Amino acid sequence: MSAPIAADHVRRWSDHVVQLEFPSQTLPPYASTWITIIHDRGEAFIVDPGFSQPAAADTLAAYLDFLRIKTVVGVLITHAHRDHIDGLSYAQQGVASGAFVGGHPDALTQVAHGPNRRHLNHDDRIAIGEMAVTALYTPGHAEGHLCFALPDGGMIGGDLVTGSGPSYIGVPGGNAVAYEDSLRMVAERKPVWLAVSHGPAIRDPSAAIKRALEHRGRREMQLRVATQQPQPLGALVDILYPTVALDARLYLERSTLAYLEKLMTEGAVVNLGGGEDGPYQAVPSP
Ligand SMILES: [Zn+2]
Numbered sequence: 001m002s003a004p005i006a007a008d009h010v011r012r013w014s015d016h017v018v019q020l021e022f023p024s025q026t027l028p029p030y031a032s033t034w035i036t037i038i039h040d041r042g043e044a045f046i047v048d049p050g051f052s053q054p055a056a057a058d059t060l061a062a063y064l065d066f067l068r069i070k071t072v073v074g075v076l077i078t079h080a081h082r083d084h085i086d087g088l089s090y091a092q093q094g095v096a097s098g099a100f101v102g103g104h105p106d107a108l109t110q111v112a113h114g115p116n117r118r119h120l121n122h123d124d125r126i127a128i129g130e131m132a133v134t135a136l137y138t139p140g141h142a143e144g145h146l147c148f149a150l151p152d153g154g155m156i157g158g159d160l161v162t163g164s165g166p167s168y169i170g171v172p173g174g175n176a177v178a179y180e181d182s183l184r185m186v187a188e189r190k191p192v193w194l195a196v197s198h199g200p201a202i203r204d205p206s207a208a209i210k211r212a213l214e215h216r217g218r219r220e221m222q223l224r225v226a227t228q229q230p231q232p233l234g235a236l237v238d239i240l241y242p243t244v245a246l247d248a249r250l251y252l253e254r255s256t257l258a259y260l261e262k263l264m265t266e267g268a269v270v271n272l273g274g275g276e277d278g279p280y281q282a283v284p285s286p
Contacts, residue, residue, distance in 0.1 A: 140179025
């Protein structure tokens with residue numbers, strides 16, 4: 001039996017974990033979500049069924065047959081962004097009928113689903129075949145974001161990072177303090193592989209996480225320098241993102257606000273105005 005999806009849309013991370021790429025309603029520069037199958041002894045979890053086209057459910061079902069999977073035990077959600085859950089109802093009408101939906105309570109409140117759900121918190125273990133997968137609480141990109149650790153030391157990363165850099169962190173929902181804590185927590189675990197949802201495959205998880213932290217550190221430093229003089233939000237967006245397309249600007253404002261919220265939490269920057277527009281000014285070091 002030949003695989004029902006072209007090889008360049010498949011990533012096999014281990015004997016138990018494979019990712020399939022499907023078109024999704026995601027943020028540029030991406031146009032797809034890599035959906036993960038975790039399987040052992042004929043049982044499977046589907047992680048983040050974020051496909052936008054109903055036909056993807058048929059391809060997913062055919063691939064599960066190809067892997068000789070008899071039962072989809074659960075659908076796991078790393079977080080509730082639409083490019084991770086759009087296909088949930090299609091999956092529940094087909095391959096995942098009867099499966100539980102598992103995710104962090106803060107994410108599951110944002111997902112429409114039936115009564116068969118399972119709240120997953122940090123370090124909870126969920127059985128699949130003769131294996132156990134461990135949920136890791138990694139908020140920051142989204143409320144209630146989870147990663148899933150596999151017994152071989154690999155990890156399913158959701159949107160912890162993308163294949164080409166840090167994930168989008170924007171308010172509301174995003175939290176820059178929590179995001180950097182989550183990156184550090186995952187880095188300490190030294191995942192041997194890291195299967196994320198968007199972009200090229202990550203070959204060196206530790207280096208990718210280090211790069212994401214460095215990138216955020218550089219952005220933060222730019223903001224600290226730029227706010228030596230009081231600056232409104234719009235001017236700070238121009239400084240951080242000088243060549244941005246207009247349709248991306250709203251996202252970049254939300255992202256800049258998330259950085260500013262972190263700096264204000266740390267007491268490094270104050271908002272001199274009443275609202276989100278600022279102006280913002282750095283607090284001089286003593
Ligand atoms: Zn997301």
